Amino acid sequence: xxxxxxxxxxxxxxxxxxxxxxxxxxxxxxxxxxxxxxxxxxxxxxxxxxxxxxxxxxxxxxxxxxxxxxxxxxxxxxxxxxxxxxxxxxxxxxxxxxxxxxxxxxxxxxxxxxxxxxxxxxxxxx
Numbered sequence: 001x002x003x004x005x006x007x008x009x010x011x012x013x014x015x016x017x018x019x020x021x022x023x024x025x026x027x028x029x030x031x032x033x034x035x036x037x038x039x040x041x042x043x044x045x046x047x048x049x050x051x052x053x054x055x056x057x058x059x060x061x062x063x064x065x066x067x068x069x070x071x072x073x074x075x076x077x078x079x080x081x082x083x084x085x086x087x088x089x090x091x092x093x094x095x096x097x098x099x100x101x102x103x104x105x106x107x108x109x110x111x112x113x114x115x116x117x118x119x120x121x122x123x124x125x126x
Contacts, residue, residue, distance in 0.1 A: 001026045001027075002024060002025070002026040002027050002032075002098050002100050002114075002115040003024070003025045003026050003115075004022055004023070004024055004096045004097070004098055004115055004116065004117035005022070005023045005025075005117060005118070006020060006021065006022050006094065006095070006096045006117040006118065006119065006120040007020070007021045007023075007120060008020040008021045008120060009094060009120030009121045009122045010121075010122070010123070011123045011124075011125065012086055012122075012123070012124055012125070013124070013125050014086060014087055014088055014124055014125065014126045015085055015086065016086050016124075017082070017083060017084045017085075017086065018083045018086065018122060019080055019081065019082050019083070020036070020080065020081040020083070020094055020096075020120060020122070021078055021079075021080055022034065022036075022078065022079045022080075022081075022096030022117060023076065023077060023078045024077045024078070024079070024098060025077060027100050030053050030054055030074065031053070031054065031100065031102070032053050032098045032099065032100055032104070033050060033051065033052050033053065033098070033099040033104040033105060033106055033107065033112075033113075034050070034051050034053060034079050034096065034097065034098050034099075035047070035048070035049060035050040035051070035096075035097045035098075035099075035106075035107070035113055036048040036049045036070075036081050036094060036095070036096055036097070037094070037095045037097060037110055038090075038092035038093065038094045038095065038122075039092055039093050039095070039119075040091060040092040040093075043092075045095070045110050046061070046092070047061050047108040047109075047110075048060070048061050048064055048068065048081070048094070049061065049064070049068060049070055049081065050106035050107055050108060051070050051072075051079065051106065052104070052105060052106045053072070053079075057106055058070055058106070059106045059108070061108075063089075064083075064090075067083065067084050067085045067086075068081060068082065068083050068084070069081075069082045069084075070082070079096070081094070083122070086122075086124045087124060087126075088124050088125070088126040089124075090122060090124050091122060091123050091124050092121075092122060093119040093120065093121050093122075094119065094120050094121075094122050095116055095117055095119045096116070096117040097110065097113035097115065097116050097117070098113060098114070098115040098116075099112055099113045099114060099115075100114060100115060101114070
């Protein structure tokens with residue numbers, strides 16, 4: 001069983017920054033593939049980033065490349081999403097996700113992740 005707890009959302013002005021945290025528990029952190037997705041009102045859940053923790057490979061959505069990065073604190077089993085130069089279109093509920101299956105690889109599909117956090121709201125004012 002894996003539990004994911006997100007934090008760090010809030011209200012920020014366009015051009016500002018936020019750092020989201022996802023604390024994982026229940027399985028060895030290094031065995032996961034983890035991802036961040038977001039969902040704006042009336043829209044489908046959208047891929048943001050996927051990280052294969054065992055190999056370090058990272059895939060970012062084109063819409064956030066150059067503005068968002070991931071960081072990890074292995075000792076605290078925490079993955080961070082550093083969001084810079086935020087835009088109004090980044091406004092959404094952000095969800096942390098994990099694929100705890102052995103040999104999991106990075107993926108842009110929500111259905112490839114078997115654990116999800118509760119979500120944290122990010123609002124960017126223009």
